[in-house]
Amino acid sequence: MTTKKLTITLVAAAIISLTGCGQKSAEQYLESAQQFQQQGDFKSAIIELKNAISANPSNSEMRLKLGQIYLEQSNFTAADKELNKALDLNATADDVLPFLVKTQYYLADYERAVSLAQSIQLSDEQAQSRVSFYSYISNLRSPLPSTDYSFPQDLIGDDQILGKIYQALTNNELESAEQLSHSLEENNYELAQKNYVKGLIASQQQKFSEASQYYQKALKIYPSWHQVSFQLADAQIRDKDYNAASSVIDRLLTLNKENPYANLLKARIYFEQQDYAKALPHAEKAVQNGLNSKMAQLIAGSSALKEKKLELAYKYLTQAAQGMSKDNLVYRLLAQTQLLLGYTEEAQNTLSQLEGLSKIDADLFSSTGIKLALKGDVDEAKTFFEKANQADSSNAANLLKEGMLKLATDDASAITTVEKAIQQDDELKQAWMVLARAYLKQGKNAEAFKVANDWQQKSPADGLTLKGVIYQELNQPQKAAEAFKQALEIEPTHVGAYFLLLRAYQQLNELDRAIEVGRDIITISPDEMRAYVLLLQLFEQSHKLKEIKPILEQKITEEPDLLSPKVALALYYRSSSKPQEAISILEPITELNSLGLIILGDSNLQAKDLVKASAAYNRLRDKFPNDSRGWLRGIGVLELQGNTQQALELTEKALKKFPNSQSLKLLQINYQTQTGQLEKANHSLTLLKNTQNAENDTLLKYEGELALANKNFKQAQNLLEKFYERYPSFISAVPLARAMQSNNQFEKASKLLEDEYAKLDDPNKHNHTMAEFFSFNGAYEKAALYYQNALKLNPQDIAAINNLAIVEISRGNSLKGLELAKQAYSLSPSIPQIEDTLGFAYLRNEQLEQANTHLTNATKLLPNDNDAKLHYAELLILTDKHSQARKLLENLTSESAKIISRKEELLNKLQ
Structure with missing residues (x-):
């Protein structure tokens, strides 16, 4: 036991002895740190200085030295901490302030740098010069610079030259700044600043490659000077060096992925590379994180427009347009978005404010004119067509559109306008057709044939085709067919003539010949969707629909990459009550056309899969927002699912797109009534009646149901009886019976429903309706009977x-x-x-x-x-x-x- 104690004591003594021998003094650590610093081993120098400070925490010299090394190593936060401690430990201001004010500048703590510099006057001339220089440029950088801060008079040497360069750049005196830069000493004194100002000068001179080189030199000295990293990336983007810029920005985003300016720079790269899908989220993040930049808003809006995310585009372009001059591109993009969204009045207002019209505005004004015409605002539409033609008087297409509008409104100058369009471009085929129809409308048949003959001189096949069209308009299908055949002899691939010939054979009821022409069309143009649809109709009219199936299957085998034959075969299956076969064809195809999406949705509806039907109609609305079928079908599915409130919301959204749709307005009244929004329903009904015939049949139904909901039972019965008289059915009898029962006419209502129920092909679908009616009226035996039928x-x-x-x-x-x-x-x-x-x-x-x-x-x-x-x-x-x-x-x-x-x-x- 004694031996063991002795061994432990000896070991302890040895350890204490070794420790005592290896201990350095603070001065030795400082000397060692200086040696490491001279060798360029800053990491070891920092460790030695930290050891020195541990040995002597109150030594200001060691704190100062450590702060200087941190500054050299671009660790500005650590440098600030140690230099402040040195100052607290009574290090002389002449020694500390030149480095501390400089550090605060690089930390972008500009106000503190200015405040500290102004609080003490230094005795050393060089130290005071450096402090004043960094104080001066900190004030220039400050978000709230002092207006009475004059150029410091105590700058010397390169501090003075750098200060004057900043002053010149601030005053947009680029030439003076460049001349001053040549006076800078070729040494390491403030080398980062020297490279930086040269980069600024090169950037303003549009020498972005040169600017990038100077910024990189500055960053080599201070890698954590992030402001310069942003400017480097900007210069590289402007120099189209996207890979280099992307690397710089990615490093910035690793520090803070939410940084708004870094995201804007990333968005700019993708935007300039036309990768709008990637540009959009970065531009959005820039805006969302507080960068109130027109560029960020414009990139976000333009990218969203390119990606057809119209509501998003509308949001950002509206923001970008605020405060911008009325000739700015953003107004044109905003007007384009408004038109695509169907916000015609807003587009009209935006375009009305445009200044300095140019040729690129012609199409915008023309498109707005068309939208206004479709809304019935003909006079305003004509004004916009006139502006379109003022913006580009040589645009034959816009002249033609104006002429077509005039023709539709019986404007006597229509022919003159269309003739002007032909004079501008005699290859504008539609203009010849419109001109001939204008003469036909006025009963000037000879003049119409003269137009066709004139065109035949320039383009034989087209002229003959027009001659055939005139014969069709004059109800002479045999002569029309002969003209179309002559046109096809001259130009065997004239698809328009083929379609018109097919129509002529339909008029003559020569369906087999029409089918033959249809097959010719899909031979010369195998992806012509319209031809397939017509062929399906013709085979069905000929009572031999099944014969088209092998034709379509063969076409798919021959042309496996074409979409139209597949959509046509799916349409055949849907028409043949085989929805699953149609679904199996269309479901794997990611890029369907509008008809394909309609068939997919309808087939799922036929198969009673409402969820998949709704998904198909959603795709249709997203991809083809101007196709009303996607909206109406989507609304119908929501109603079938019992989601009346959602059906109303989608209806009201659709009405923004199609504000003149009577069908949608009627649906709105219906759903407002069903959801108990009776005041709104009454208002909608009043608006509709002001623009529509009050005796409109469908309007009778919805007005009657609204009166029923409002408990105006006599009015409801009167309206619903009128509707039932015109469209007698079980469906129209139900609301009428409810009105009758409320007017104490139960027996009459009961007979009405039972009579219509008996006429139904499949009455069992309506057992619940019958049972609920009798149960409500206390006729429990009959109610029980219908519920029992349902349970069978x-x-x-x-x-x-x-x-x-x-x-x-x-x-x-x-x-x-x-x-x-x-x-x-x-x-x-x-x-x-x-x-x-x-x-x-x-x-x-x-x-x-x-x-x-x-x-x-x-x-x-x-x-x-x-x-x-x-x-x-x-x-x-x-x-x-x-x-x-x-x-x-x-x-x-x-x-x-x-x-x-x-x-x-x-x-x-x-x-």
Whole structure:
């Protein structure tokens, strides 16, 4: 035991001895640090200085030295910390301030740099010069520079020259700045600043490659001078050196991926490379993170426009346009976006503000004119066509559009305008056609044929085709066909003549010859979608639809990359009630045309897959937003899914796109009525009636349903009877029967519904409608009959079981009602309405404990359901909880006469 203690003591003594021998003094550490610094081993120098400070924490010289090395190593934060400590430890200001003010400049802490420099006057001339220089350029950089800060008079040597260069650059005196730069000493004194100002000068001289080289030299000295990294990337972008710029920006983004300016620079690279999909998220991030830059907004808006994200483009371009001069490109892009979104009035307003019209504006004005014409604002449309032609008087296409509008509005100058278009461009085919039709419209047939003959001299096949069109307009299909055949002899690939010949054979009812022409078209133009659709129609009209299938399959085999034959085959399958086959063709294709997406959606609808149908229509709206079919079909699916509020929202969104669509306006009234927005529905109806015939058939239906919702039962019955008389059916009879029952005409309503029900090909679809009608009117035996019919078709029809349970209870068959309620609950225990029915059934069978369990839970889950409240109130009365029952009933409000009657009945029991 004694030996062990002795060994430990000896080891401890050895360790203490070794430690004592290796210990350095603070001065030795400082000397070692200086040696490492001279060797360029700054990492070791820093370690030695930290050891020196540990040995002597109050030594200001060591803090100063460590701060200087940190500054040299571009670790500005650490340098600031150590230099401040040196100053706190009473290091002389002459020694510390030149480095500390400089450090604060590189930290972009400009206000502190200026404040510190102005607080102390140094005795050393060179030290004061450096402090004043960094104070001066810090004030120039400050977000809130002092206006009374004059050029310092105590600058000497290169500090003075650098200061004057900054002054010249601030005053846009580029030539003076360049001359001064040649006076800088060729030494290492403030070498980073010397390279930096030379980079600034080169940038302003548009010498971006040279500027990049100077910025890189400055960054080699101070790699953490991030401001210069941004300027380097900017210069490289302007020099089209995108790879180099991208590397610099990626380094900046690793420091802060949210940095708005770094994201803007990245967006600029992608934008200039026309990679708009990648430019957009970076530009958005720049804007979202607070960079209120017109460039960021313009790149975001333009990229979104290119990517067809129109609402996003509209948002950013609207921001970018604010405060910009009215001749700026952003206004033209904004107008283009507004037109694509269907915001015609806004586009009209934007274009009206444009200054300095140029040729590029002609198409914008022309497109707006077309939109205004389609909206019915003809006079304003003509004004915009005139502006289009002022912007580019040589644009024959715009002259033609103006002429077409004049022709449509019976303007006598239409012919003159179209003739001008032909004079500008006699190869504008449509102009010849429009001119001939203009003469035909005026009854000048000879003049129309003269136009065709004149065109035939310039373009024989086209002239003959026009001659055929004139014969068609004059209802002479045989002569038209001969003209088209002559045109095809001259130009066998004239697709327009082929289509017109096909139409002529249809007029002559020569369907086999029309089919032959259709097959010729898909031979010379195998991706011509219109030809396939016409062929399908012709084969169906000829009662031999099945014969087109092998033709389409062969075409797909011959041309596997073409889309149109595949879409046509899918259309064949859908028309043949084989939706799954159509889906299997179209579903794998990522880039479908509009017809393909419609067929895909319709086929899924036919297959009763509403989710996939909705997805197809969503794709159609996203890719072809101006195709109203995608909107209307999408609205229809939402209605089928029972999402009436969403259907209304999509309808109102569609109305922004198609503001003159009567169908959409009627749907809006319908959904506003169904969702209880009666004031809005009344307003929409008034607006529609002001622009439409009040006796419009469809309008009668929706006006009647709105009157029914407003409880104007006599008006509702009057309107709905008119609609039913014009369109007698079970569907039109239902709202009429509801109006009749509210006018105390139950027998008449009952007969109406039963008569229409009997006429239905598949009446079982409407068992629930019939049952609900009779149940509401207290005709429980008939209601039970229709629910039983529904259960024969589907024994697990939960709604039918639950509702039949209520009917049986109402008929006095409480035990049967309980049996059915239990069955419904076992099938779907999570539906609170079903639990309420079960509780009510227990209540009527005087099983109060079970009733309490289910009715208490149902009332919690259905806080706004008056039926559930009445059932629970009845339970409370039977269990002598009168005060709770009274409170519940007094708070119950309803517009239903049946609910109010039952409420009064229960309140009377509490008397």
